Amino acid sequence: GKDLCKYRLSSESLVKRVVKGNDLYIVNNIVDINNLISLHTCYSVGTYDLDKVNGSIxxxxxxxxxxxxxxxxxxxxxxxxxxxEDEGGKFGSTTSDSVKAMITNDTTHILMNIIAFEEDENLERYIEYSKELLKRFADATIIDAKITKCK
Incomplete structure (x- = not known):
């Protein structure tokens, strides 16, 4: 029941921009890495400021x-x-993330999700690539990385 032009996957929107020859938005290292991973994997990637998230996700x-x-x-x-969703409500989707937990230049703790709705033998490789980019271009320290499956 959604207008597919307005509610397409964020990864699809990025690919469409590139195919049309439009530049990507340059925001900051974390958001730019997020977009690069999304383009590389063709999956929506959600990256959130953990200091703005409350309780369990x-x-x-x-x-x-x-x-x-x-x-x-x-x-x-x-x-x-x-x-x-956290204890304060919804904050991210495969279409567009909310301003609530958005990455800013003041962000110091992030959660990055590569959202895949089916099995993909390349997920471990995508995670390793993501970690490599975060370490190299955002001076990140990786605390944990795992694949979580919905039941």
């Missing part, structure tokens, strides 16, 4: 009339979208 589905302010997109209708 769940991956769920947006309910009727749920919305949040998407980064650079205004109000996003979350109904039936896969979304990340």
């Amino acid at each position: 769940t991956f769920t589905v947006g309910e009727e009339n749920e919305r949040y302010d998407g980064i650079g997109r205004g109000s996003i209708n979350l109904e039936n979208l896969p979304v990340f």
Whole structure:
């Protein structure tokens, strides 16, 4: 029930920009790495400022009339979208992340998710590539990296 032009996967939007010959937005090292990984894998990648997230994080589905302010997109209708949620509400989706947990130049702790809805034998390789980019270009210290499967 969504307009596919407005609610396409973020990875699809990035690929479309590149194919059309448009430049990618240059934001900061973390966001730029996020976008590079998304282009490389063709998966939506969600990267969040952990200092802005409260409590446990769940991956769920947006309910009727749920919305949040998407980064650079205004109000996003979350109904039936896969979304990340903490104790304070929804903050990320495969379409557009919210301003609530967005990465800024002041961010010091991140959570990066490569969102794959099916088995992919390359996920471990994608994770290693992501870790390598974060260490090399964002001076990151990797605390944990794992594949989590939804039940």
